[in-house]
Amino acid sequence: xxxxxxxxxxxxxxxxxxxxxxxxxxxxxxxxxxxxxxxxxxxxxxxxxxxxxxxxxxxxxxxxxxxxxxxxxxxxxxxxxxxxxxxxxxxxxxxxxxxxxxxxxxxxxxxxxxxxxxxxxxxxxxxxxxxxxxxxxxxxxxxxxxxxxxx
Amino acid sequence: xxxxxxxxxxxxxxxxxxxxxxxxxxxxxxxxxxxxxxxxxxxxxxxxxxxxxxxxxxxxxxxxxxxxxxxxxxxxxxxxxxxxxxxxxxxxxxxxxxxxxxxxxxxxxxxxxxxxxxxxxxxxxxxxxxxxxxxxxxxxxxxxxxxxxxxxxxxxxxxxxxxxxxxxxxxxxxxxxxxxxxxxxxxxxxxxxxxxxxxxxxxxxxxxxxxxxxxxxxxxxxxxxxxxxxxxxxxxxxxxxxxxxxxxxxxxxxxxxxxxxxxxxxxxxxxxxxxxxxxxxxxxxxxxxxxxxxxxxxxxxxxxxxxxxxxxxxxxxxxxxxxxxxxxxxxxxxxxxxxxxxxxxxxxxxxxxxxxxxxxxxxxxxxxxxxxxxxxxxxxxxxxxxxxxxxxxxxxxxxxxxxxxxxxxxxxxxxxxxxxxxxxxxxxxxxxxxxxxxxxxxxxxxxxxxxxxxxxxxxxxxxxxxxxxxxxxxxxxxxxxxxxxxxxxxxxxxxxxxxxxxxxxxxxxxxxxxxxxxxxxxxxxxxxxxxxxxxxxxxxxxxxxxxxxxxxxxxxxxxxxxxxxxxxxxxxxxxxxxxxxxxxxxxxxxxxxxxxxxxxxxxxxxxxxxxxxxxxxxxxxxxxxxxxxxxxxxxxxxxxxxxxxxxxxxxxxxxxxxxxxxxxxxxxxxxxxxxxxxxxxxxxxxxxxxxxxxxxxxxxxxxxxxxxxxxxxxxxxxxxxxxxxxxxxxxxxxxxxxxxxxxxxxxxxxxxxxxxxxxxxxxxxxxxxxxxxxxxxxxxxxxxxxxxxxxxxxxxxxxxxx
Numbered sequence: 001x002x003x004x005x006x007x008x009x010x011x012x013x014x015x016x017x018x019x020x021x022x023x024x025x026x027x028x029x030x031x032x033x034x035x036x037x038x039x040x041x042x043x044x045x046x047x048x049x050x051x052x053x054x055x056x057x058x059x060x061x062x063x064x065x066x067x068x069x070x071x072x073x074x075x076x077x078x079x080x081x082x083x084x085x086x087x088x089x090x091x092x093x094x095x096x097x098x099x100x101x102x103x104x105x106x107x108x109x110x111x112x113x114x115x116x117x118x119x120x121x122x123x124x125x126x127x128x129x130x131x132x133x134x135x136x137x138x139x140x141x142x143x144x145x146x147x148x149x150x151x
Numbered sequence: 152x153x154x155x156x157x158x159x160x161x162x163x164x165x166x167x168x169x170x171x172x173x174x175x176x177x178x179x180x181x182x183x184x185x186x187x188x189x190x191x192x193x194x195x196x197x198x199x200x201x202x203x204x205x206x207x208x209x210x211x212x213x214x215x216x217x218x219x220x221x222x223x224x225x226x227x228x229x230x231x232x233x234x235x236x237x238x239x240x241x242x243x244x245x246x247x248x249x250x251x252x253x254x255x256x257x258x259x260x261x262x263x264x265x266x267x268x269x270x271x272x273x274x275x276x277x278x279x280x281x282x283x284x285x286x287x288x289x290x291x292x293x294x295x296x297x298x299x300x301x302x303x304x305x306x307x308x309x310x311x312x313x314x315x316x317x318x319x320x321x322x323x324x325x326x327x328x329x330x331x332x333x334x335x336x337x338x339x340x341x342x343x344x345x346x347x348x349x350x351x352x353x354x355x356x357x358x359x360x361x362x363x364x365x366x367x368x369x370x371x372x373x374x375x376x377x378x379x380x381x382x383x384x385x386x387x388x389x390x391x392x393x394x395x396x397x398x399x400x401x402x403x404x405x406x407x408x409x410x411x412x413x414x415x416x417x418x419x420x421x422x423x424x425x426x427x428x429x430x431x432x433x434x435x436x437x438x439x440x441x442x443x444x445x446x447x448x449x450x451x452x453x454x455x456x457x458x459x460x461x462x463x464x465x466x467x468x469x470x471x472x473x474x475x476x477x478x479x480x481x482x483x484x485x486x487x488x489x490x491x492x493x494x495x496x497x498x499x500x501x502x503x504x505x506x507x508x509x510x511x512x513x514x515x516x517x518x519x520x521x522x523x524x525x526x527x528x529x530x531x532x533x534x535x536x537x538x539x540x541x542x543x544x545x546x547x548x549x550x551x552x553x554x555x556x557x558x559x560x561x562x563x564x565x566x567x568x569x570x571x572x573x574x575x576x577x578x579x580x581x582x583x584x585x586x587x588x589x590x591x592x593x594x595x596x597x598x599x600x601x602x603x604x605x606x607x608x609x610x611x612x613x614x615x616x617x618x619x620x621x622x623x624x625x626x627x628x629x630x631x632x633x634x635x636x637x638x639x640x641x642x643x644x645x646x647x648x649x650x651x652x653x654x655x656x657x658x659x660x661x662x663x664x665x666x667x668x669x670x671x672x673x674x675x676x677x678x679x680x681x682x683x684x685x686x687x688x689x690x691x692x693x694x695x696x697x698x699x700x701x702x703x704x705x706x707x708x709x710x711x712x713x714x715x716x717x718x719x720x721x722x723x724x725x726x727x728x729x730x731x732x733x734x735x736x737x738x739x740x741x742x743x744x745x746x747x748x749x750x751x752x753x754x755x756x757x758x759x760x761x762x763x764x765x766x767x768x769x770x771x772x773x774x775x776x777x778x779x780x781x782x783x784x785x786x787x788x789x790x791x792x793x794x795x796x797x798x799x800x801x802x803x804x805x806x807x808x809x810x811x812x813x814x815x816x817x818x819x820x821x822x823x824x825x826x827x828x829x830x831x832x833x834x835x836x837x838x839x840x841x842x843x844x845x846x847x848x849x850x851x852x853x854x855x856x857x858x859x860x861x862x863x864x865x866x867x868x869x870x871x872x873x874x875x876x877x878x879x880x881x882x883x884x885x886x887x888x889x890x891x892x893x894x895x896x897x898x899x900x901x902x903x904x905x906x907x908x909x910x911x912x913x914x915x916x917x918x919x920x921x922x923x924x925x926x927x928x929x930x931x932x933x934x935x936x937x938x939x940x941x942x943x944x945x946x947x948x949x950x951x952x953x
Contacts (some may be wrong), residue, residue, distance in 0.1 A: 034344045
């Protein structure tokens, strides 16, 4: 599978979850695990550009696909991705645990709807749980990301 | 004039690495660590008759399997953190149960293996035989004491405390009206997105134990581990790295893993890590909020409360490791912003066969606020004085501070409100709420609360100016998302005349500051914030003292501005802070810009040794702040809601908050705290419910069924702040972390009751519960699920006085 543009061999353990493979085999610990049953969305990554729960997939199922994690959005020497920048500007994160999942969901949302309606924004972030922010600042961040991407 | 950082909406300095996926949470730390899992009791109450781990020890990848018999501290009761004379029957669990288990989820065995999967495979091979015992699951059943949770605790009563201000019996007797109601609040779960986790490494050559722990109190963990393992405190270092939300349960210590992971690491000579899974979080992490209040109150025709008598039971769970702080807080907070001339409160802390309770954001306060506001609404119903006017008539007035409530606070002092302006909060909230929206089944709720914040004993801070001119600071308390690194930097930047970007803060790392208490009780801004101020002032004074010699000026005439120490009124006479940092060490340094800058300020000969008696090298200081008492924040929430009369779906049409936490350090951060708190309150009031069955099994121990709100359930929240500074601390700040959650249950109860005419005396509510209550209300002759357009209308249900 290709992860953030780099080819990686398949995991040897067939029961390894994609989330665990990313975190513990590839060291990409930006993808977080909050519930391991597909509800919280902390583990959201892009699979061929679309948001998926990496805790609900076996790593071997990602063979032949392209996976993008939060680390793949901007290199360390690059400015933040517009979605990341928007979360920063709008105080869209507190503890930061759910954040990578939200950021990946929003990247996926804006890829599908570059100018989302408020209803689409609501639906786009409604698959992720945040216990800190109460979501208001995340809504603001999505709208700000739309502005930043347009620039 | 330079920037004033305090009060500015400074964007967070901690965001960049968290957004790039470079946060460092405990489970992110690996270093080839062995992994672990627990065998936990499936019974809520049972006697263990046999444990056989032989098969598990033979499983592939298994390195060690521990039961109580394998632990040198297996017979040691875990600590009772906060003893109290009225906690006459305090009980704590053991690290691993070997005799009786008292809640489903209590740890029985601990397995260490090469991988988590192998540890879980081995857990299945552990054979434990149980002899089930009768289960006590609700606080009411606990109080009835048909069965005992602990054989040696009569009546299941861990503690009882009675307090009285005035003469309640006489006042009730003399009151024109009296009423009596039972109010019930169920348990809730904090459910931070990151569960708990512990990682430990023992370095035998260095004789050092290093522990990473997703805790709210690394300093306490360190002290406890040192004692238990017979180590010097300096041999144990505990770090709370990035912590993915706390909300209370992570202040509890010691959870069994916090002993077993370090113990296994020392025994096995390899790093060991345990990471909780979500189901474990539901069955093995402390919860809170279960209380049943039996309340009688007296009032006059004008709606003045004359007396309040609250007799409540608190669901302590199976053990009392956290003492009786929660019911003490509730008892103290029931009166809230209202003048209650005669107040009696009795509580009993009751054992049940459920997870122990300890603070969850709000900590005893949401229930207190719920009781008081429900009381006021019924006073309005009976007297016909409208709900707003009843509140106005009972508020403590702005000229009555400091105001003594007369009951005891969690720090042992009598509750003393330091400052506030409750009528102003209330009128502003009404103004923001505006007119009632058009339509049926709309209800309005409003609630006012106070919150004792910033409890002691103390926090500390270390601040150091490096020779680069950058500043590093550390505090013992950890951060779980409250932007400590940003707000501490704001406080320091003001005192040292530098930019926030030049301050780097480390939180919750005993290697950087070994003293401290913890992040809880809305206390960080008050205690650690003021400690930062104290330490930064000490550094500023030291900088002036050193620079004075070189600038040939009196320290009193110097100021710290734009990274310079300079003479007031003569900005050309100054030197960089970096140069002062170099000069602060008589040894000096060979490299660095600060060195070059300092050379023109060659040390002037002065009599005596280079460091005079009492002087210390380095431009640094460690300062502490210990509050004389709690500061009391306050707020008012109000809402309009609509309830679907068929499905009982809740729609929050408008939600406003007016909040007063004294001086605001960072309005962006504060807004986030309030918005998040309200969301958690909405979850706890209408969506999240811990569904225990009669056997003490939690039937919804997953996010599939324990319904934390998504964005779709949380409305926009309008917030306004005003500042009544606390007179108790130099910064004038009060705590804000828990504020958002406290009155939400009371607000929604009031609004729901008004919307559909169904009495609301319990939290949480849900569509099903309301449907059932509406049916019962309809049968009882009240209006029930038929709509009530307007609470002023004659068919609005009036509850008659008892």
